[in-house]
Amino acid sequence: MNAILSEKGQVTIPKALRDDLGLVPGAVLEFREDHGEIIVKRIIAENPISSWRGRGRLPVAESVSDYLDLIRG
Numbered sequence: 614m615n616a617i618l619s620e621k622g623q624v625t626i627p628k629a630l631r632d633d634l635g636l637v638p639g640a641v642l643e644f645r646e647d648h649g650e651i652i653v654k655r656i657i658a659e660n661p662i663s664s665w666r667g668r669g670r671l672p673v674a675e676s677v678s679d680y681l682d683l684i685r686g
Contacts, residue, residue, distance in 0.1 A: 616624045641656040671680050
């Protein structure tokens with residue numbers, strides 16, 4: 614697939630490629646040069662919740678309801 618560079622330095626990514634890669638408006642792309650070639654990589658933002666998953670631990674033998682009752686007073 615080919616694309617033409619505009620006077621402003623912009624390139625339109627062909628629709629078939631955008632669809633195949635799941636690129637939507639606002640997607641973040643990383644550009645880098647490697648031996649005269651331009652490498653483009655889609656940056657997938659990590660879900661901020663996933664880094665905290667599994668970090669919270671309940672006291673031993675406590676149910677969630679019992680723990681909430683305890684901390685809420």
